[in-house]
Amino acid sequence: MHKRAFGAVAAIGATTLLMTACGGTTTPAQTSGSTPTSTSTSTAAAPATTSATAAPTRDANADLVIWCDSTHGPAVTAIAKKFADAQGLNVQVQTTPDDKTRQQYQDATKVGKGPDIVVGAHDWLGEFVQNGVAAPVQLDAATAAKFQPSATAATKFNGQNYGVPYAIENIGLIYNKDVISTPPKTLDELISMGQAAVKAGKAKQVLSMNVGKQGNPYMAYPFFSAFGGGVFGTKANGDYDPNQVIINNAGSVKGGELLAKLGKEKILSTNVDGTNVAQLFTSKAAPFLIGGPWDIEPAKKANINYGIANLPTVAGGGAMQPFLGVQMFYLSSKAKNAPLAQEFLTAFVPTDDVQIALYEGGQRPPALKTAYDKVAAQTPDIKAWFEAGKGGKPMPNIPAMNAVWTPWGQAEADLISGAATDPKARLDAAAKEIKAAIAKG
Amino acid sequence: MNKSIYVALKWVLIVVALVFVFWLAAQLAMQGAWLAVTLTAFVGLCILLIYSTKRAVPMKYLFPGILALLGLQIWPMLLTISIAFTNYGNGHLGTQEEARNQIVANSVQEVPGSPRYKASVAVKSGQPKATGPLKLLLTSPEGKTYVGDPKEGLSELPEGDVTKSTIGKITAAKGYDVLNAREINARGKDLGELAVPTDDGGGIKMVGLSEAFVGKATVTYDAAKDTLYSEVTKKTYAPKNAFYTATDGSGDTFSQGWRENVGLANFKTIFTDPTFRSGFFKIFVWNVVFALGTVLLTFILGMLIALLFNHPRLKGKGIYRSLLILPYAIPAFVTALLWKGMFNQDYGLINQTLHLGTDWLGNPWAAKAAVLITNLWLGFPYMFLVCTGALQSIPGDVQEAARIDGANAMQTLRKITMPLLLVAVGPLLIASYGFNFNNFSLIYLLTEGGPFTGGNATIGDTDLLITLAYRLAFSGANPSYGLASAVSIVIFALVAIMSLPGFRATKALEEIN
Secondary structure, three states, X not given: OHHHHHHHHHHHHHHHHHHHHHOOOOOOOOOOOOOOOOOOOOEOOOOEOOOOOOOOOOOOOOOEEEEEEOOOHHHHXXXXXXXXXXXXXXXXXXXXXXXXXXXXHHHHHHOOOOOOEEEEEHHHHHHHHHXXXXXXXXXXXXXXXXXXXXXXXXXXXXXXXXXXXXXXXXXXXXEEOOOOOOOOOEHHHHHHHHHHHHXXXXXXXXXXXXXXXXXXXXXXXXXXXXXXXXXXXXXXXXXXXXXXXXXXXHHHHHXXXXXXHHHHOOOOOOOOOOOOHHHHHHOOOOOEEEXXXXXXXXXXXXXXXXXXXXXXXXXXXXXXXXXXXXXXXXXXXXXXXXXXXXXXXXXXXXXXXXXXXXXXXXXXXXXXXXXXXXXXXXXXXXXXXXXXXXXXXXXXXXXXXXXXXXXHHHHHHHHHHOOOOOHHHHHHHHHHHHHXXXXXX | OOHHHHHHHHHHHHHHHHHHHHHHHHHHHHOOOHHHHHHHHHHHHHHHHHHHOOOOHXXXXXXXXXXXXXXXXXXXXXXXXXXXXXXXXXXXXXXXXHHHHHHHHHOEEEOOOOOOEEEEEEEEOOOOOOOOOOEEEEEOOOOOEEEEEOOOEEEEOOHHHEEEOXXXXXXXXXXXXXXXXXXXXXXXXXXXXXXXXXXXXXXXEEEOOOEEXXXXXXXXXXXXXXXXXXXXXXXXXXXXXXXXEEOOOOOOEOOOOOOOEOOOHHHHHHHHOHHHHHHHHHHHHHHHHHHHHHHHHHHHHHHHHHHHHOOOOOOOHHXXXXXXXXXXXXXXXXXXXXXXHHOXXXXXXXXXXXXXXXXXXXXXXXXXXXXXXHHHHHHHHHHHHHHHHHHHHOOHHHHHHHHHOOOOHHHHHHXXXXXXXXXXXXXXXXXXXXXXXXXXXXXXXXXXXXXXXXXXXXXXXOOOHHXXXXXXXXXXXXXXXXXXXXXXXXXXXHHHHHHHHHHHHHHHHHOOO
């Protein structure tokens, strides 16, 4: 009898295992703050706490569900509460682990368990449209005109507008004011200032910029854009065209030649990568850092007297213009509460209060012009970041961009390390690789 | 003991299992997965048949194992194989109809120059708000008021019959019941489909709770020819390679594709990809060297340390042993990133302490060495643990006998200890080889397969087949699970073929006993 009882236990165990195998799409239930009520009293929206990797589970009683990553959780929760109070609704903000939002949102939406709105970067758009998880947002022309043009451009795909932007992010030149009194206007000035600092013993190297063994084309892009180079040409409607790869056009090749020269002069090095790029600046080894708003907190913590300036201009070209990253609210194509979600996006997000509240949470220039003006008047850093991004183009949001990063980055790294001596040939090879990958579909 | 208690217990457990199976089936039925429901029901029936009678005693033991084998091994394998023959991946997730509907729905644009209405949603007085036919109560920018019906279109609403808010939105109208925010939201699905036709062929649609716009789909579907026509690009799009592609040969496509069977195309891609073919042999050789080298190095180091710490006269073994296990206890990804930092040519600890200028992560040979060193660090504690256990189980009298017979330490090790040790550790070495053959995370975290010295970004000097497969499947514009499945099947075949001699060798070892 012993044996038989054991057998039954084992069977149950096995069935449980089978269930776990089949239940790949279900995620462990999360507790979600306050218990929602179905009356029209406003309920405070509390961010749902999630375990390290699991996707949040939506609450069936919420009138509106928003997902964002945990970094943006507090700011989004605060504005969601305002909306909930004004409308007398129960709005729920749920957070995902920081780098998992994009995937978890798509997975959950496919099986009908996603939120109504998701907060994310604009370069997810192509993939979202492709996989049918984002819906157009019909902003009226007057509201759309209230945003910075670069921000609205970033939320467009194939001529259609998806989502509503709230912040713009780009890289710039961060410098140590204790070493460099006035920021350089040209790259040559930057180098001579840096070399003087090294000579005076105030620094160990001229510049810190993330390159790495596999390259970092997001950081290197300004060197190409300064000469009119880039990634993709544009279609008639302004969209990036995946059939026009221009990483090896005349301007891009000039940029490549400049990178090779800077690598030879040891201004740039593939040994500076994500692990040490910020630390080289905060430890005062380098007086210049090409970096973004995320580098400011560490600099403040290290008591660096930092300044933010535009990227310099280059000899024989124009200004180095960075990629713009735009933070935005997406509307789900499977939103269960589409009317409320649309109301939130078209009437609530494009207001100063909301944009400024989001700025306070994220420390990036707001996408709404009037909100930006208010913030910039009080915060020089935000003004400096915005100025540094002026004239920059949004990072391509078309799916083909996925095929670009790796070959393009390797070409950049090879030019800087000297592994490739002919910039034109190396960029041609990278373009060939990219085109083949795009053709693969 | 009392037999009936066990019988009762057995039945309780059977019932619990069946209740669970039933619950699972109900959950699956709600999701409409009928195949899974049938399978679950079958499993439930098996449980009942096998465990309720005394007929199938061997099956009682085998059943849980068979179930686990089918569910956790065979099923994923079948799934992988079936995906390998499709184009499943980003942009190819759903059906053609879903893709087409998405394209048309996403093409709705505001008609240029059309007004934006202030709008509210209402039903005819007396009709239920939850189900009644919806009407839009609209206020034009000039202040004129209308009622919109999806069939009859716009008709004017007399000024005297309506009450308007400060922004001009109608809050009450004679003969209509206006819906509040929650009520509108509850009808979201109906509203999404509701469009009040206008003269120019567009439709007035709600945006949010208090605004409506005149929209028009710029893409139309021709069901007879299965083509799409875009008014924006003035092009016709026909199905090609699971995308709607422009028929004018410009390569213009809508990015929403669909899932379809592609036969052997994925395998063809693998075997005809020029970079894959040129790099395959090089990567294959390194993959074998890496896996063998790792196993040998970690085993030798682990065994030597185990031998040392197995010495009866050594004091404080507990402390040493715990310290040695530390590299094993720290998560491998943390260690890999730490080593990556230490291998940095300019700023890394290794070059700074040893005053070397080696470009550890940039030189192909140095990078290979760096990978092996890091994996040695990660792997030797495991071998140390295993060897310690195995050594302790070797009877001391055998070694004593050898000593009495005049064997020196080296001879005892080679002729007595090693063979006995290998019997116990041999299968684990093969397992370790199998694991390291596909050690994706180490390579990915330490070198990402690099350095890439061939002037491309596809074939790296420390790439394993698995990292190459990952890059191949996911480096395109659209990550393709179909291609990834095909690659994993190819790799499985390779590993299986190579493991055969290994398993034969273990059998030979076992014959020592």
